[in-house]
Amino acid sequence: MTEGNFVDYVKIHLTSGKGGQGSTHLRREKFVAKGGPDGGDGGRGGHIIIRGNTNLWTLVHYKFKRHFKAGHGGHGGKQTSTGANGEDVILEVPLGTVVRDTETNAIIFEITEEGEEKIVLKGGKGGLGNSHFKSSTNQTPRYAQPGLPGQEKQVILELKVLADVGLVGFPNAGKSTLLSVVTSAKPKIADYEFTTLKPNLGIVKHRDFQSFVMADIPGIIEGAAEGKGLGHYFLRHIERNATLLFLIPADSKDISKEYEILLDELRRYNPELLDKQRLLAISKSDLLDEELMEMMRTELNKDFKEIPYLFISSVAQLGIQELKDKLWTMLNG
Template sequence: MASSNFIDYVKINVKSGSGGAGSLHFRREKHVEKGGPDGGDGGRGGHVILKGSSQLWTLLHLKYTKHIKAFDGKGGEGGRRTGAIGKDITLEVPLGTVARDAETGEQLFEITEDGQEIILLKGGRGGLGNDHFKSATNQTPQHAQRGEAGLESWVILELKVLADVGLVGFPNAGKSTLLAAVSAAKPEIADYPFTTLVPNLGVVAYRDYKSFVMADIPGIIEGASQGKGLGLRFLRHIERNSILLFLVPATSEDVNAEYETLLNELTIYNPSLLDKNRILAISKTDILSEEERNDLAKTIPAGIPHLFISSVTQEGIEQLKDRIWNAINNPLSA
């Protein structure tokens, strides 16, 4: 997933089609001097629809499409013929896409399943033909309805990455290295902060051909919940993860303080994130001596499952997979 191609936020103007007008028409045939009303109804306008696609990972295809309009319905005709329905416009989006009203910020709905379709804006109803307005006292109605106008709105589409496990940590904590070690993902890895500029997904193979999805979220810094660093742009991706894997390197000056800072940023952004299962992994432990490891273990926060890992030597990786798999499938026992 190239960084230049990962787009997780777009603002678009959408407009549904207007309904066709009902027909004002009277039956005219040879030998029928005064035929009754037979005006057909107008066709409804086209809907604007969002459809989930598991083949998409980004909103890039919508970045340069700011105005989207469905087609208008056709007018009714004589002989009680109904006008054609306006063509719908279907926009395919990645799973995890949330639609919001651009003015109020209200969440309209979210797309979470492949093939799921939800109408974003309904097309206008077609007008009734004059055939509907005949009565015993009005046998030649000179009236037919206009079609209902289509709706128009500015809509924000946000992508929240769908993954079982979200990696949470400061820049250069070893998240990309871990993802590369446990999956076939190939994130950019280097020894400087903010190497990861977009979320990376990796499918982690587990025992007996099982698997789960892990997401490497760009590094959080203190103040991210107020928009510092990469800020709010990527914090929303953590909302969809069922498990949060906190990664703190063994080289940290204070593992406990770093964990608490990360937890605080998530709490400020969205307190409900505290309800998710959390696992703490101390990375880069291959550089520690046995004595240093024992000293470090004494500083680990109480009450949170933790373990020591090394993506380089593979130490603790299988135990980490076991812990994650158990948390995914037995959340109450994690």
């Protein structure tokens, strides 16, 4: 999937169908001169429904078409026949999609299961036919109800990537390179910050034909929780990950400080993110010799007593299998 096709945020305009009008028909048959009212009810207007689909990974199909209108209900007929219901509009979205109201920014609902259907806008109710209004004092009512109008709303579809492992780190920490090595994904890789502007997903193949999904998320900068840089556009993707893999390069000036900054950004955005499992990977470890690595290990043992860590190098394939084994154990332990 190319970066331009990964669409994770769209605004769409929705209109449900209006209800059909009730009938004012009066029964007329041979030998029944005055049969009385037999007008049927109008059909309901079409709903706007959102359905989860596991075969979708992005909202790109809503990139160019953003207006959706359901069908109107049919009018009531004679012999108390009800009008046809308006045609529903079903919008299919990837799992992990959040539907928000554009005016209040409130979450209307979330889609997290295959085939899960939820109505965003209900169609208008059909009007009652004149057969409902007959009485002993009014035996031939010549009026019926009009159908109720449909609803109109603008909503935001916001995709939060569903992945087992989310890569967390500063720009240029080597996240895209790691993803390209452990999966078949082909993210854009270059020697400058913010090469990755959209999340990339890849399937990590493990032993015995087992696999899990890893997401490369654009790099965090200080102030991201307040929306600085790419801000909320990527932090929301971390919410769906079961395990967070923190990636800090071996040539970093202070690994502990960088880790604390990353952790603080997650805490400020959503404190619940700190409840997730965490693993620290020191990337670009091919730059270290045995002596430097041992010195670094001594420091890390002091600072990271509760969080497991390991040294890796995507280029030199150092510690990659160990990393996959550790992640698999964390995900399935």
